[in-house]
Amino acid sequence: MTMSHLDREIASQPKTLARLFDKERKPVEKLAVAIRQTGLKHIFLVARGSSDNAGLYGKYLFGARNRFIVSLATPSLFTLYGRPPDLRDSLVLAISQSGESDDLCHVMQEAKAQGAASLVLCNYTKSPLASLARWVFPLHAGVERSVAATKTYTAELLALAMLSVALDGTAKDWKELRRVPALLDETLEMNQAVAAQASRYRYADRMAVIGRGFNYATAFELALKLKELAYLAAEPSSSADFRHGPIAVVGEGFPVLLIAPKGKTLADMRELAGELRKRRAEILAISNDAGILRMAQCPMPIPADLPEWLSPLVCAVPGQLLARHVANVRDCPLDKPRGLRKVTRTL
């Protein structure tokens, strides 16, 4: 079996994240000082695709840790309607692997014209997007060849977490952050076990993907991987939103992927798992809770000792592996999903 770019990029995440941590550990402190000096408490966040999902993590992270309010941008107000909001009270934060998306450049151009504070998280510091921003936070992730983002997604999460800690953090937080690459290494060991379970989903067409709080982002990102790679109609949702309607689709055998690491959301996820069992749904679980793993037909155990705020970095990995292996049993090409390009140009 020849290795795909996707396989190599999934496997490279511990090293990629360790490099990012080492290279930006000091610069991010300076960046945080500059941001704190602006006195801003609102972040206006703009991104697409996987980077937009990373932004969802930022929404909870900057909310819970820094008490910021994060608004996700609506690019069409800039590009199609020509009615951008007043950005001067906000830190405009763009997240992009390539830094080439026209709509993001449009938003950043407007931020510049308004004199707003702006930051770009990007893999390419010389990209058009990066050149428009006041500050740039480089991801150092190396070229990503597979169309489906994996290492750049987790690198974006780590960059956001580093910034959050640099803004308001303790030595303990930095120590926890430093452990992330090792945790990813440990999690990647489940690769063969996930491969063995993937054939069960050869003929699945749909899936619900549920995560809450910090892992709301994970639900969106893993649903996107399952769509892009395995052509599964996978729909993300929080456990709360799911109960407000979408749960009606769940009948016998309907597959539901639960992202349920230990933490504040676990009790709620456990209750949902019970409801799903009553409906005789098929449960896939990314968890370090023995009870939830026991309830799952497809358990994906993650390291036990995992701080909740960093769990999205770890929980992404089993889902990447699942999407990769399900894609394989469904004969979907791993590096070039149908109809997608690496840089998507939208306005």
Next chain:
Amino acid sequence: MTMSHLDREIASQPKTLARLFDKERKPVEKLAVAIRQTGLKHIFLVARGSSDNAGLYGKYLFGARNRFIVSLATPSLFTLYGRPPDLRDSLVLAISQSGESDDLCHVMQEAKAQGAASLVLCNYTKSPLASLARWVFPLHAGVERSVAATKTYTAELLALAMLSVALDGTAKDWKELRRVPALLDETLEMNQAVAAQASRYRYADRMAVIGRGFNYATAFELALKLKELAYLAAEPSSSADFRHGPIAVVGEGFPVLLIAPKGKTLADMRELAGELRKRRAEILAISNDAGILRMAQCPMPIPADLPEWLSPLVCAVPGQLLARHVANVRDCPLDKPRGLRKVTRTL
């Protein structure tokens, strides 16, 4: 055939919205004066289910018309994590049919404790949620008996549009708003035509629902109706986000519902329709553009003379009818979808 509550509530929308308009046309001017006096330009919006989708309309509406930045709240930061953001620079806006949801009350309680300006859009002015807010905007929609929200959703949209116009609007805007009930009446005439087409989706299990700009909200709301009522795994997305990955799921015969009224988003939707045709997808279209309707296997024509900013009120109706009739041919109960209650209690 006995009529369901759902049928009656869908049919009642012109009258419900006319009543809301007449009763609140004057009070909303006073409300707008009070809000303008706060000088706030950020809205912190909290809602669940269909009301959350109405909030998405608000995000574009207040953005495009009033140049406000709208943040959608993350209730778990209040309820599970106990880390609410600083709300004093924001107008906290809760939208709820019942006004009984515990998580929304939690957020509103916190807004009150912080002394933030707050407004509740609600069908019940004596509800726990309404009693916590500084201002209340009543929906006057009458009791909604069907679990799936229809008339309260469009009433919420109208209330938001009235507030936006009261904040920054012209006599022409008010005149356009006044026409909404008549436009809904006209749109409801397609009921039999939609019923005739519904059997085609007897065995559809999945659907993508695409709308952009003002109708991003419509995509989310109609996907929710299709899930709740017809148990279809319907996933909403903007045309831009769709191209950043999810489009990979679309193969031959994959059904895609396009919400494509005339306006700034039409060119983009037309281009997407062309791409979908190349993939031999099944196209369902809610549109007043002859070109898009011709490309659709299931065309749902809406009134020609429709201002884009109000099109979400009209475009919701064909989707409600579609969900209702597809539910019927799939033998799903119309008023009590499996596993749902009218008031969902989540924290």
